[in-house]
Amino acid sequence: MLAVFLLLIPTLWGDETEANVLVADTTMSRMVELQAGAPFCSLYTDRGVIQKMILGADPKKVRQMSANLVADLEETCKASREKGKNQPPGSGLIYPGTKWCGPGTLAKSYDDLGRHASEDACCREHDHCPITISPKECINGICNHSPFTRSHCDCDAKFRRCLQNINSEVANTLGAIFFNVIQVTCFQERRPCSQWQRNGYAEEESNRLCSQYKFRPSDKYVPLMPLNVN
Secondary structure: OOOOOEOOOOOOOOOOOOOOEEEEEOOOOOEEEEOOOOOOEEEEOOHHHHHHHHHOOOHHHEEEEOHHHHHHHHHHHHHHHHHOOOOOOOOOOEOOOOOOOOOOOOOOOOOOOOOOHHHHHHHHHHHOOOOEEOOOOEEOOEEOOOOOOEEEHHHHHHHHHHHHHHOOHHHHHHHHHHHHHOOOEEEEEOOOOOHHHHOOOOHHHHHHHHOOEEEEEOOOOOOOOOOOOO
């Protein structure tokens, strides 16, 4: 699913629109900017710069988190920056405290989850979406030209609901990254063909044409309720 370390961002999740998400602590004294290209992040400690960037950003792409969670993200960012800009397509960040939330997985088995186990389970389920299109694969009339696997829109919707139901700082940050920053594309069936649209085609050909998929942007992520701090 989220395919890439941070799920984040890389093209993380091709042809997605490049955009950044700002993750700051509650005092706005430390901030990580997550980006679509390698090294995938930048660090800020100047409060004036941080406040200016946050005030000028799309609210859907700004997350404030506790200092310890921002510190975890800073360590992940530093490790990515050490690798530099020459990272291969399809690479990215695995979100700290998870093993499934990003491109690929760090898990040793299906039951292996990070310390943010509930959020990681959402990512794991999305990674195991039963209807996907792999990179360079074509099925039912569409081709996936991105370096990431595309999921059926039903899987993206289920992933969104899973994170919304958890409603934690980490879950809402992952949702903002995946749906609002990476702006992933999913696929779904076209509307059924009417009889007049089938006219002129043999039954087998009309069935093939009318069962084709189409790509569409996944819906944006919006937390459903006040943050669950329990």
